[in-house]
Amino acid sequence: MIEVDQGYLDSDWVELVKTASQAKNNAYCPYSQYQVGAALLCVNGEIVAGANVENAAYGSTICAERSALVAANSRGLRDFKRLVVSVVGEIAAPCGACRQVLHEFSSVSGLELEILLHGEAKDTYQLTTISELLPHGFDFR
Ligand SMILES: [Zn+2]
Secondary structure, eight states: OOOOGGGGGOOHHEEEHHHHHHHHHTTTOOTTTOEEEEEEETTSEEEEEEBOOSSSSSSGGGOHHHHHHHOOOOOOOEEEEEEEESSSOOOOOOOHHHHHHHHHHHHHTTOOOOOEEEEEETTTEEEEEHHHTTTTTOOOO
């Protein structure tokens, strides 16, 4: 994982950051008050956003990353190039469940998913990949 500054970001990254940041405002998080937004760049160029959706039964909560991925899948989109995760505070990396789910689609498509983490508190960025976050993800093939 490397820190990058805003000047490093190409136009696709900038658009993804903007989309993830806006999606964060749609988070349903009455329990944690922790808003997270995500934006996936699909191979066909489409961008699909997601936000965290909490539930009184905490285990039913879905993170922003999986929310975006489910939304994309619902539209038949399964090949992803990039993901941005934007949070209000300091940078936060995807949880273990999200890493595994993201790994699934990276593994199926054969595409390495680049992941940019964005912390709005200090407008900081870290760049990583799904392979770096989950080097030995579970595969059933
Ligand atoms: Zn997660």
